[in-house]
Amino acid sequence: MNGLCVATYRAYDDKADFSKKALSIAVGLTVGSWTELPEAQKAEMEKHLGKVVSVDVHEPSGAAPGERYADIRIAYPDINFSRDLPALLVTVFGKLSMDGRIKLLDLDVSDAFASAFPGPKFGLNGVRELLEVNDRPLLMSIFKSVVGHDLANLQEQFYKQALGGVDLIKDDEILFENPLTPLEKRVEACMEAARRAREETGQKLLYAVNLTGPTSQLAANARKAIDAGANALLFNVLAYGYDVLHELSSDKSINVPIAAHPAMAGAIYPSPHYGIAASLLLGKLMRLAGADLVLFPSPYGSVVMPKEENLAVKDALLSPLHGLRTSFPVPSAGIHPGLVPLILKDFGMDVVVNAGGGIHGHPMGTAAGGQAFRQAIGAALDGTPLQEAAKQAGNEPLQAAINAWGIKEA
Amino acid sequence: MNGLCVATYRAYDDKADFSKKALSIAVGLTVGSWTELPEAQKAEMEKHLGKVVSVDVHEPSGAAPGERYADIRIAYPDINFSRDLPALLVTVFGKLSMDGRIKLLDLDVSDAFASAFPGPKFGLNGVRELLEVNDRPLLMSIFKSVVGHDLANLQEQFYKQALGGVDLIKDDEILFENPLTPLEKRVEACMEAARRAREETGQKLLYAVNLTGPTSQLAANARKAIDAGANALLFNVLAYGYDVLHELSSDKSINVPIAAHPAMAGAIYPSPHYGIAASLLLGKLMRLAGADLVLFPSPYGSVVMPKEENLAVKDALLSPLHGLRTSFPVPSAGIHPGLVPLILKDFGMDVVVNAGGGIHGHPMGTAAGGQAFRQAIGAALDGTPLQEAAKQAGNEPLQAAINAWGIKEA
Numbered sequence: 001m002n003g004l005c006v007a008t009y010r011a012y013d014d015k016a017d018f019s020k021k022a023l024s025i026a027v028g029l030t031v032g033s034w035t036e037l038p039e040a041q042k043a044e045m046e047k048h049l050g051k052v053v054s055v056d057v058h059e060p061s062g063a064a065p066g067e068r069y070a071d072i073r074i075a076y077p078d079i080n081f082s083r084d085l086p087a088l089l090v091t092v093f094g095k096l097s098m099d100g101r102i103k104l105l106d107l108d109v110s111d112a113f114a115s116a117f118p119g120p121k122f123g124l125n126g127v128r129e130l131l132e133v134n135d136r137p138l139l140m141s142i143f144k145s146v147v148g149h150d151l152a153n154l155q156e157q158f159y160k161q162a163l164g165g166v167d168l169i170k171d172d173e174i175l176f177e178n179p180l181t182p183l184e185k186r187v188e189a190c191m192e193a194a195r196r197a198r199e200e201t202g203q204k205l206l207y208a209v210n211l212t213g214p215t216s217q218l219a220a221n222a223r224k225a226i227d228a229g230a231n232a233l234l235f236n237v238l239a240y241g242y243d244v245l246h247e248l249s250s251d252k253s254i255n256v257p258i259a260a261h262p263a264m265a266g267a268i269y270p271s272p273h274y275g276i277a278a279s280l281l282l283g284k285l286m287r288l289a290g291a292d293l294v295l296f297p298s299p300y301g302s303v304v305m306p307k308e309e310n311l312a313v314k315d316a317l318l319s320p321l322h323g324l325r326t327s328f329p330v331p332s333a334g335i336h337p338g339l340v341p342l343i344l345k346d347f348g349m350d351v352v353v354n355a356g357g358g359i360h361g362h363p364m365g366t367a368a369g370g371q372a373f374r375q376a377i378g379a380a381l382d383g384t385p386l387q388e389a390a391k392q393a394g395n396e397p398l399q400a401a402i403n404a405w406g407i408k409e410a
Numbered sequence: 411m412n413g414l415c416v417a418t419y420r421a422y423d424d425k426a427d428f429s430k431k432a433l434s435i436a437v438g439l440t441v442g443s444w445t446e447l448p449e450a451q452k453a454e455m456e457k458h459l460g461k462v463v464s465v466d467v468h469e470p471s472g473a474a475p476g477e478r479y480a481d482i483r484i485a486y487p488d489i490n491f492s493r494d495l496p497a498l499l500v501t502v503f504g505k506l507s508m509d510g511r512i513k514l515l516d517l518d519v520s521d522a523f524a525s526a527f528p529g530p531k532f533g534l535n536g537v538r539e540l541l542e543v544n545d546r547p548l549l550m551s552i553f554k555s556v557v558g559h560d561l562a563n564l565q566e567q568f569y570k571q572a573l574g575g576v577d578l579i580k581d582d583e584i585l586f587e588n589p590l591t592p593l594e595k596r597v598e599a600c601m602e603a604a605r606r607a608r609e610e611t612g613q614k615l616l617y618a619v620n621l622t623g624p625t626s627q628l629a630a631n632a633r634k635a636i637d638a639g640a641n642a643l644l645f646n647v648l649a650y651g652y653d654v655l656h657e658l659s660s661d662k663s664i665n666v667p668i669a670a671h672p673a674m675a676g677a678i679y680p681s682p683h684y685g686i687a688a689s690l691l692l693g694k695l696m697r698l699a700g701a702d703l704v705l706f707p708s709p710y711g712s713v714v715m716p717k718e719e720n721l722a723v724k725d726a727l728l729s730p731l732h733g734l735r736t737s738f739p740v741p742s743a744g745i746h747p748g749l750v751p752l753i754l755k756d757f758g759m760d761v762v763v764n765a766g767g768g769i770h771g772h773p774m775g776t777a778a779g780g781q782a783f784r785q786a787i788g789a790a791l792d793g794t795p796l797q798e799a800a801k802q803a804g805n806e807p808l809q810a811a812i813n814a815w816g817i818k819e820a
Contacts, residue, residue, distance in 0.1 A: 029584065032555025048558035080557050082586040084624055086649035091584050094646065094673030098707050098715075104677070145442025147490050148458035174439065174501050176492040214494055215625065215653045236504065239496035241651040243625045263504030267514070271681040297508050305508075 003110025004075040006053055007092040011070050012101035012273055018070035019055050026050035026074050029091060051075045071105070078109075083116035085242040085289060093276070101273040106280055109288070114322035120292045121249055122257040123325025124318070124350055127292055130231070130257070131167050131204050136381055137349055139373050140168040140330060142356035144366075146175045154181055155189040157366070161359065162197030162205055164370015168293075168352065169194075170234050171210035173261045183209065183221060187228040208232040208259045208293075215244055222254045232257045235291075238264040238281075242289040249290025259330070260291035269309075278309045283316025286327065293328040293352060300342070300408070301334015307346070314347055330354050337398060338386060338407035340376035345410040353377065363400045372397035380410075413520025414485040416463055417502040421480055422511035422683055428480035429465050436460035436484050439501060461485045481515070488519075493526035495652040495699060503686070511683040516690055519698070524732035530702045531659055532667040533735025534728075534760055537702055540641070540667070541577050541614045546791055547759055549783050550578040550740060552766035554776075556585045564591055565599040567776070571769065572607030572615055574780015578703075578762065579604075580644050581620035583671045593619065593631060597638040618642040618669045618703075625654055632664045642667045645701075648674040648691075652699040659700025669740070670701035679719075688719045693726025696737060703738040703762060710752070710818070711744015717756070724757055740764045747808055748796060748817035750786035755820040763787065773810045782807035790820075 011021060027034045030050035037045060053073035060067065074092070081087035093104045120126070128134050141161045146154060161169050169190070177183060187209055194205050211233045213221050218240070222233055237245045237260045248254055262282050269278040282296045294317055299307040310331055317327040329351050331343065336358035343353055353373060362369030375398035379389030386407050390399035421431065437444045440460035447455060463483035470477065484502075491497035503514045530536070538544050551571045556564060571579050579600070587593060597619050604615050621643045623631050628650070632643055647655045647670045658664055672692050679688040692706045704727055709717040720741055727737040739761050741753070746768035753763055763783060772779030785808035789799030796817050800809035 031558050032582075045558045080586075080588075081584070082588070082622060084622075086625075086646060087586045087622060090646045090649050090673045093677065094583055094649070094671075097674055097676030098672065098680075099676065101680075102676075148441050148455045172442075173504055174491070176490075176497045178490075178492070212492060212494075212497060214657060215496075215651065216629075216657055219626075236496060236500045239500050239504070239651065240653065241625065241649065243650065244654075247624060247626055261504075262508065263500045264507055266507030266509065266512075267503065267685045268677050270508075270511075271684045274681045275677045275685070 002077060002079040003112045004051075005078050005088060005092070005110050005113055006073055006075045006108040007104060008106040009072045009074070009096075010103045010105055011072055012066065012068065014065055014068050018057050018072065019052070022052040022055045022072045022074065025072070025096060026052050029074075029096060030076060030080055048077055048080055050077070078113045083113055085246060085285065088113065097274075103271070103273060103275055103277065104280065105277045107284065109322070111322060114288070114324075117246065117288050117322075117324070118250055118290065119287060119321075119324030120290050120327050121255070122292045124328045126325065127206070127257050127328055130206065133167060136377055137344060138167040138328070138352045139165065139370065139377065140170060140352045140354040141166045141359045141370060142170055142354065143172050144356065144360040146172045146181070148180070150180045151185055151189045154186060155193045158190040158207070159193040159197055160366035161370060162194055163200055163367035164359065165201055165203060165374045166205065166359070166370045167203070168206045168208060168232065168259075170208040170259060173210060173234065173236055173263050175210050176212045183225055184228040187225050187230045191229040191231075206232040206257065208234040210234045211248075212236075215240060218244065219248060219251055219254065222248060222251075226254065226256055230256060232259060234259050234261055236261050236263045237286065237289070237291070238262070238268070242285055245286075245289040245291060257292035258290065259293040259295065260286045262294075262296050265296070277312070278305060279312035279316045283313040284321065287317055287321060287324060291327050293330050295330040295332045295354065298331035298333050298335060299346070300331075300339050311346065318350065326350075328352050336405035337372045337376035337401040338405050340373065341380040341386065341410035342408050344380045349381075358401075358405070361404075362397065363404055364397055368397040368400065372401035376401070412487060412489040413522045414461075415488050415498060415502070415520050415523055416483055416485045416518040417514060418516040419482045419484070419506075420513045420515055421482055422476065422478065424475055424478050428467050428482065429462070432462040432465045432482045432484065435482070435506060436462050439484075439506060440486060440490055458487055458490055460487070488523045493523055495656060495695065498523065507684075513681070513683060513685055513687065514690065515687045517694065519732070521732060524698070524734070527656065527698050527732075527734070528660055528700065529697060529731075529734030530700050530737050531665070532702045534738045536735065537616070537667050537738055540616065543577060546787055547754060548577040548738070548762040549575065549780065549787065550580060550762045550764040551576045551769045551780060552580055552764065553582050553585075554766065554770040556582045556591070558590070560590045561595055561599045564596060565603045568600040568617070569603040569607055570776035571780060572604055573610055573777035574769065575611055575613060575784045576615065576769070576780045577613070578616045578618060578642065578669075580618040580669060583620060583644065583646055583673050585620050586622045593635055594638040597635050597640045601639040601641075616642040616667065618644040620644045621658075622646075625650060628654065629658060629661055629664065632658060636664065636666055640666060642669060644669045644671055646671050646673045647696065647699070647701070648672070648678070652695055655696075655699040655701060667702035668700065669703040669705065670696045672704075672706050675706070687722070688715060689722035689726045693723040694731065697727055697731060697734060701737050703740050705740040705742045705764065708741035708743050708745060709756070710741075710749050721756065728760065736760075738762050746815040747782045747786035747811040748815050750783065751790040751796065751820035752818050754790045759791075768811075768815070771814075772807065773814055774807055778807040778810065782811035786811070
């Protein structure tokens with residue numbers, strides 16, 4: 001049973017006949033040539049031929065040079081490629097990516113193609129079940145600094161973060177295998193800190209340890225980490241390729257959630273004229289490849305992504321997609337407690353509030369940093385204005401956070 | 411023995427204090443924080459701290475908004491990351507790629523880092539030795555159309571290309587594992603055609619068969635292809651990641667040259683403001699990862715790359731680099747025989763002339779297409795103008811090519 005995978009492109013050209021261009025894509029990236037084929041062969045080749053689905057030319061009157069574009073949709077018979085993401089991407093945007101100003105906006109894969117992808121093993125609901133938290137957004141924190149620090153230091157940082165009531169703690173994505181904090185020792189030290197903190201907080205916690213190393217050793221490294229007690233993984237997907245994530249997430253022995261880090265994504269999504277749209281790069285493809293959580297730039301911080309792009313990433317992670325589990329959206333960077341009501345307004349309750357400086361930089365310390373976020377989340381869910389919640393007994397951490405960073409109106 | 415890996419960036423900003431930005435990169439992507447560290451710890455952390463090498467601000471007077479930029483060089487202690495390309499890239503351009511308008515222009519890795527990379531197993535000279543051709547540029551041809559065609563068709567296409575005297579024939583990069591032309595059968599059929607053609611031409615030939623499939627099966631697929639007779643591989647590096655190429659090229663059992671295809675590269679190199687420069691993406695990194703030949707867009711065709719970028723890719727493949735073998739430059743797209751003198755002027759003798767339409771579209775047929783190129787190469791090396799060479803006995807194919815496509819003055 002085959003089907004069609006439909007790619008949507010935005011192509012810029014001041015003069016091109018976009019219908020002709022679309023046809024040349026549909027033929028060129030499938031059967032190669034068509035009009036010159038003998039009629040007898042056409043019948044046989046028809047099932048391999050790409051089809052132009054639509055060409056919408058945008059030619060705003062008075063547009064400056066460079067602003068004329070067309071959104072082009074091409075349907076590719078999936079009989080032409082194997083059921084893996086490298087084959088799909090090379091087919092629809094391999095050579096074409098180099099053909100002038102053109103950006104890949106979206107991909108709608110066929111059910112047949114999607115059937116090769118189990119998607120997230122845990123997904124949003126599975127992560128909630130592991131944490132036994134169903135009634136609020138989750139809270140994630142990031143180590144402050146890791147490079148050059150030893151196990152005792154990381155363990156102490158971990159403990160303070162955990163004490164604040166965070167649900168997930170992630171490694172820094174630039175922490176690789178190193179003599180000071182090697183993978184298994186790091187997992188043991190941090191999970192020990194997690195146990196100690198749990199005695200105080202009574203809550204569960206996932207530690208997403210950074211999965212690194214040679215590609216062929218990643219699965220073994222993941223199992224080592226899991227054997228040492230790791231209950232989640234962080235992975236720099238774009239530095240390795242989607243197929244590597246797909247193989248890791250499809251591996252039954254890797255039975256913990258995988259958080260996808262967006263490292264390198266800024267080399268691909270921000271240009272209007274080139275690359276791959278964020279909603280596809282960090283949304284649909286991450287989910288198809290099996291990410292349980294996906295980090296992406298928030299619209300609030302210095303690492304800027306326009307809000308409509310953020311929300312498009314979120315939608316790609318949460319909307320129905322071939323029956324796959326949803327992936328937890330983790331908008332990251334520039335997050336402090338005063339943003340929580342706005343984050344919930346923008347992203348809803350199914351979001352991970354992820355903070356680094358907003359936790360470690362808290363005037364009362366790291367543990368209070370986490371507490372301030374939890375207090376802000378509680379208030380936002382109750383519909384209590386943060387100013388008011390901050391005055392309640394025990395909510396001094398929230399008050400201190402507001403004093404430090406203010407409140408952004410939702 | 412550790413060292414420093416130096417990254418060169420171009421950052422655009424109309425107002426930024428670029429020196430401050432450079433410092434925040436150097437600290438933020440290494441030790442995380444510096445000024446607030448206790449003095450006692452600074453001594454210990456110093457060896458992990460990134461250093462600003464230079465900041466060159468370009469502020470042309472009367473520049474339009476958006477045109478102010480700085481070239482920033484940062485040295486990263488390689489003690490901070492493991493000796494693999496994902497770790498290097500995530501460190502120097504993981505998060506930073508998402509931090510506004512910034513492009514990674516170059517990377518100078520340390521000798522210690524480079525020591526983990528054997529580089530091309532054959533390289534330019536090794537490929538020449540396999541082919542026993544040392545005195546001229548090589549000639550590569552590409553199948554005309556492959557998707558939907560059967561073994562007999564591919565074998566016939568292969569034979570005609572080989573008859574024309576080409577040195578290398580590559581699969582189309584969009585030919586994946588499929589029931590019509592499965593890997594081993596395809597290799598057997600094409601190598602049989604190569605043997606038949608050799609009886610006519612007396613020359614050797616490399617067939618770069620497209621290596622595809624799940625990441626974990628690529629090495630096994632490569633061995634299958636080699637066992638079936640393949641004497642070269644084509645690989646869509648960017649769809650899988652540099653580390654996968656590195657592992658394949660480091661694998662002793664994969665004892666044939668690997669040609670790197672630039673599929674997907676256009677999503678990354680063309681924007682002036684984002685991504686990774688072509689000379690790094692398709693030049694230095696491909697060579698470090700072990701590509702024996704590297705295809706990249708030529709400056710002559712419709713898939714356009716400005717000529718200075720093409721030549722920068724070539725230089726990255728051929729200049730001294732930590733004692734690694736050189737990689738054969740293969741500028742591709744839009745090549746016809748009338749361009750040969752210009753190609754040799756631009757690229758020198760150590761280039762692969764790569765043609766598709768310029769061979770298959772020859773008025774006298776595919777074999778004559780290859781012959782026309784060989785005649786053009788011979789003339790260019792002799793310093794004979796193509797117009798003159800085309801009149802010589804036996805050079806009818808060159809004359810017909812010139813009639814069809816003309817000559818571009820070198």
